Structures are given as C-alpha cells and as structure tokens.
Amino acid sequence: MPHPPLLRAAALTATAALLCTPLAACADDDAKDEDLAAQKLDWKDCPAPSPAQGAGTAPSPLPNGDEWRCATLKAPLDWDEPDGETIGIALVRAETSGDENDRIGSLVFNFGGPGGSGVTALPSFAEDYEKLRTRYDLVSFDPRGVGRSAPVKCQDDDALDAHFQQDMTPDNAAEQKEYLDGTEAFNSACEKRSGSTLPHVRTTDAARDMDLMRQVLDDDRLHYFGISYGTELGGVYAHLFPDKVGRAVLDAVVDPTQTSEQGSLGQAGGFQLALDNYARDCVAKEEGCPVGDSVRDVQDRIARLLKDLDGTPIPGIFPRELTQTAATGGIAQALYSQSFWDYLTEGLEQAYAGDGSALMLLSDSMNGRSENGEYSNATAANTAINCADDRPRYTAEDVRAKLPEFRAASPLFGDYLAWGMVGCTDWAVPGAADHPAVSAPGAAPILVIGNTGDPATPYEGARKMAAALGEGVGVELTYKGQGHGAYDSGNKCVQDAVNGYLLRGKVPEAKTVCS
Numbered sequence: 001m002p003h004p005p006l007l008r009a010a011a012l013t014a015t016a017a018l019l020c021t022p023l024a025a026c027a028d029d030d031a032k033d034e035d036l037a038a039q040k041l042d043w044k045d046c047p048a049p050s051p052a053q054g055a056g057t058a059p060s061p062l063p064n065g066d067e068w069r070c071a072t073l074k075a076p077l078d079w080d081e082p083d084g085e086t087i088g089i090a091l092v093r094a095e096t097s098g099d100e101n102d103r104i105g106s107l108v109f110n111f112g113g114p115g116g117s118g119v120t121a122l123p124s125f126a127e128d129y130e131k132l133r134t135r136y137d138l139v140s141f142d143p144r145g146v147g148r149s150a151p152v153k154c155q156d157d158d159a160l161d162a163h164f165q166q167d168m169t170p171d172n173a174a175e176q177k178e179y180l181d182g183t184e185a186f187n188s189a190c191e192k193r194s195g196s197t198l199p200h201v202r203t204t205d206a207a208r209d210m211d212l213m214r215q216v217l218d219d220d221r222l223h224y225f226g227i228s229y230g231t232e233l234g235g236v237y238a239h240l241f242p243d244k245v246g247r248a249v250l251d252a253v254v255d256p257t258q259t260s261e262q263g264s265l266g267q268a269g270g271f272q273l274a275l276d277n278y279a280r281d282c283v284a285k286e287e288g289c290p291v292g293d294s295v296r297d298v299q300d301r302i303a304r305l306l307k308d309l310d311g312t313p314i315p316g317i318f319p320r321e322l323t324q325t326a327a328t329g330g331i332a333q334a335l336y337s338q339s340f341w342d343y344l345t346e347g348l349e350q351a352y353a354g355d356g357s358a359l360m361l362l363s364d365s366m367n368g369r370s371e372n373g374e375y376s377n378a379t380a381a382n383t384a385i386n387c388a389d390d391r392p393r394y395t396a397e398d399v400r401a402k403l404p405e406f407r408a409a410s411p412l413f414g415d416y417l418a419w420g421m422v423g424c425t426d427w428a429v430p431g432a433a434d435h436p437a438v439s440a441p442g443a444a445p446i447l448v449i450g451n452t453g454d455p456a457t458p459y460e461g462a463r464k465m466a467a468a469l470g471e472g473v474g475v476e477l478t479y480k481g482q483g484h485g486a487y488d489s490g491n492k493c494v495q496d497a498v499n500g501y502l503l504r505g506k507v508p509e510a511k512t513v514c515s
Contacts, residue, residue, distance in 0.1 A: 036082070037215040039074055046070040046092060049120045052377040053147040055370055059123030062094055063130060068123050069093050073216060075144070075209045077200055089209055090148035091141045092119040094126060098134035105219040105246070107136035107502065108210060110143070112228030112252070114203070115368075115382035117147035128488050129225075131495075135503050136223065143233075144209060145201035146381040152197055154190040154380040157373055161320065164367050168325040169415040171310070176396055179419065184426045187387075190380060191428040198429045201381070202388045203436065207237040211244060221246030221444070223502070227485055228252045228457055234446070235438030235465060238473070242443035247502050251449045252485040255461030256438045256468050260390045260424075261402070264417045265409055266458045271417075272410035274335040274455035275299070277482055281338075282345060291348045302331070303412060305351055314356045317364070322356025328416050330362035335455045338482040338489075387424035391431035394421040441470045445507045447498065448474050451489075453482035477508055480515035 118140030292298030313321035334344035347358035406414035450462025466474030493514030
C-alpha cells in the first residue's frame with residue numbers, strides 16, 4: 001500500500017472548487033500557457049529524497065534494470081498571473097518497458113494525502129504497476145507545496161514532536177485551551193515560514209499543473225491513476241479540462257459532495273467499521289486472538305487502553321511517551337491495510353504489557369516522522385492544502401455540539417476526528433469552497449472504484465463521485481474487501497478490470513462487483 005494519507009484535520013476530505021478563471025477550463029488555456037508548455041524537461045538520475053520528501057535513499061532500478069529519472073517542471077506560482085513568478089514541480093518517470101509502437105503515452109499517478117510525495121511513492125510501489133508500464137511511461141510528481149515542489153514549511157522537528165505529544169482529544173477547558181493554542185502555534189508557524197505559498201496550493205492549482213504536465217509530456221490527453229485524495233484531484237481535473245481526460249482510474253474515492261465536517265464524520269464510521277472487521281478477523285483465528293476473546297472484548301480492551309493512556313501515558317520511543325492521541329493514530333494507521341493487522345495485534349499486546357513502542361512507530365508513520373526524528377513536510381502540506389481548499393472554519397463550540405454525533409459513529413475515533421475539524425480555524429488563507437466541483441460532462445469514461453471495507457474513504461464515496469462526474473462519465477466498480485484502496489490489494493478481478501481499461505480501453509460494465 002502507498003503510505004497512507006494523514007488523518008489530522010480531516011485530511012482525506014480536503015475539498016476544492018473554483019469557477020472558471022482565465023486559466024481554469026477556458027478554451028484559450030493552451031495559448032496563454034504557450035511558453036511554459038514548450039519547455040523541455042531535463043531528465044536526470046534521481047537523487048536521494050530530500051528531508052521534506054521523507055529522506056531515504058535514491059530509488060532502486062526497476063525489475064528489468066531500467067533507471068528512474070527525475071526532472072523539474074516549471075509552473076506559475078499564481079495561475080492567475082501565468083507570466084509571473086514560477087515554481088518547480090518535481091517529477092519522476094519510468095519509461096515504458098514495452099514496444100514503443102504500443103506505447104499509449106504517460107500514466108500520471110497521485111497517491112493521495114494531500115501531502116504525500118509521488119516522487120518517492122511511485123518507485124517504492126512500482127512493482128504493483130509493472131504490467132501498466134508495458135504500454136505507458138509511469139510518471140508521478142510532488143504536488144505544489146509537497147516534497148521538492150515549493151514545499152510548505154511550518155514547525156521544526158522538535159516543535160513537531162511536542163505538537164504530536166499534545167492531547168488532541170481534550171476533556172476539559174484547560175486541555176481545550178492547550179490544544180487550541182497548539183493548533184494556533186502550528187498555523188502561525190506555517191504563515192511565518194510559507195506565507196507567500198499558502199494561497200497557491202489549492203487542488204485546482206495542482207490540477208492546472210497536471211494539465212501543463214500533460215502538454216510538456218506531449219500527450220493529447222491526460223491518462224491518470226488517482227488514489228485516495230488523488231481521486232479528488234482527478235475529479236477536479238476532469239471538471240476543469242473534460243476534453244483532455246484520457247483513460248483515468250480513481251481508487252479509494254473521496255466523496256465530493258461532502259463538507260469537511262461530513263467527511264470527518266464519515267471517516268469516524270469508516271475507521272470504526274475497519275476496527276470491527278479487524279476484531280472479527282482476530283477472534284476467528286484458530287490459534288485464538290491475543291487481544292480479546294470476542295469482538296466486544298477486543299473493542300472494550302482497546303477503549304480501556306485509550307482511557308488509561310489519557311491519564312497515564314506509557315513508555316514509547318525514548319524520550320517520548322505513548323499518549324492516548326499517539327495510540328489512536330497508531331491504531332488508525334494499522335487499519336489502512338489488512339496486511340497491517342498483525343502489526344496492530346503486536347502493538348496492542350505490547351501496550352497492554354506497558355510497552356508503547358510498536359504503536360508509536362505506527363503513529364510516527366502516520367505523522368511522517370522517520371526513525372532518526374526527522375519529519376517530512378507531509379503534515380505541513382496536508383494542512384495547507386486542506387485549509388486552502390475547505391471554506392468552513394469550525395470553532396471549539398462547533399465541535400462540542402457535534403461530539404455526540406461523532407461518538408455515535410465511533411466510540412474510539414469520534415473525539416479524535418471531531419477535534420481535528422478546528423485545524424483550519426486560524427489559517428491565514430480563506431478556503432475555496434464547501435466541496436469540490438467534479439462534474440465533467442463530455443469527458444471520457446472514468447473508472448471509479450470503491451472498497452466496502454475502506455476506513456479512510458468510505459465506500460459510499462465511490463457512488464457519489466461516479467454520479468457527480470456525470471452520466472456516461474463515472475463508471476462505478478465495487479470491491480468487497482478490506483483496507484484503503486482496491487488495486488493494490490492484489491485482487492485479480494479488480495486488477496483485470498483496471499488493466500483492461502488502461503491497457504486496452506475496455507470499459508468495465510457499470511456496477512461491476514469484485515470480491
């Protein structure tokens with residue numbers, strides 16, 4: 001699975017919509033962008049990821065020995081002023097492994113977040129897409145504000161350690177003040193260090209960057225594979241440039257009809273469903289479930305653990321302690337993929353014995369923290385993009401009024417997701433819209449895949465996206481499975497449908513079901 005998007009501040013429900021501006025979906029876009037569209041990319045060996053991308057080593061060669069190549073696309077900082085200041089958009093590419101005569105074009109990936117580096121994600125998971133490389137160049141990028149693409153900068157590593165140690169599910173007035181003060185401090189640091197960038201990281205800006213990318217890559221249409229938040233970006237692109245949509249797949253689909261509050265509430269239910277499914281799987285094992293004797297027992301023991309941690313944290317990764325918030329984040333991280341469920345069991349066993357290190361490792365992964373204590377800029381970018389996209393600004397009073405509804409959706413995750421809604425309250429830039437515009441009449445068919453057990457982008461979002469794209473455009477496919485996303489689950493039915501569409505242009509029948 002690609003590195004899961006962040007949960008903080010309703011991360012997976014970022015929304016964006018702008019009406020046609022002089023450089024949105026207007027007919028003379030290409031003419032106005034003529035100079036930038038004519039640029040030639042200088043493809044070179046890829047360097048090791050920057051700290052903002054998550055650090056690490058340069059990508060390993062592809063299975064056949066081909067090397068990954070990286071380049072920088074020049075794009076306007078402000079798409080309303082295309083002749084003004086420019087920024088660099090970091091790209092990565094693996095050229096097609098097949099016959100050049102069979103090449104369809106470039107297949108552009110966005111792995112979600114928002115805030116995830118596509119330049120590091122695509123090489124990490126390229127084996128999953130090797131069949132698609134037989135007819136496409138595989139391409140991904142760091143969206144603006146992310147990684148090497150004009151990265152948003154907020155707090156330093158020490159401040160982020162403190163930020164993530166704070167209680168994000170406050171129970172009284174003093175804890176609420178501390179949490180709100182911490183959120184304000186984070187947001188103020190973003191404005192101080194990245195104020196000129198913050199107005200220009202909306203999803204509509206990233207969609208315009210993708211259309212420029214399409215032109216520079218010399219493709220008549222954009223062929224696209226979007227996962228999680230990448231489905232929203234794909235929907236926004238289709239709305240702005242319907243006549244430029246090629247073969248496109250949206251997997252783990254964000255519901256484009258929801259406000260950020262509705263999205264957070266949906267996630268509460270989604271993560272509770274995934275936890276319940278984990279518990280059922282655990283107690284059904286022949287060797288028994290080490291963290292509970294029944295589904296209810298598993299749930300109750302986790303609830304008691306979180307309640308105990310609220311008052312008395314346990315040792316985590318020295319010198320940090322496993323708090324209630326860190327444990328909640330670690331549990332959520334493990335629910336992104338069924339393949340992580342064994343790690344969750346191990347982490348819970350250790351925590352019950354007083355060792356919080358395994359759950360803290362999962363929580364660190366959620367927050368973009370490496371083992372050496374360095375943070376990527378995923379949290380900063382995630383917040384900046386969400387807050388630039390989302391118009392609503394919620395107060396502590398709003399949260400308190402909604403807590404009963406969130407707790408009903410999830411006794412374990414409700415408070416965590418409800419309080420996350422205040423993340424944009426003091427943001428320096430106004431949000432664009434209540435939810436994204438994705439209607440794309442006249443666009444080519446877009447395959448929209450929903451997973452019935454998805455915790456982060458609940459299944460209903462796929463149906464809503466397919467309908468919002470428009471009749472004849474959104475083609476819904478259902479995967480009856482677990483985890484965030486469907487294609488990377490390895491399910492043959494899903495992969496055959498996706499590969500058949502992307503490689504041969506065969507559109508699956510609407511409402512196909514895979515299990």
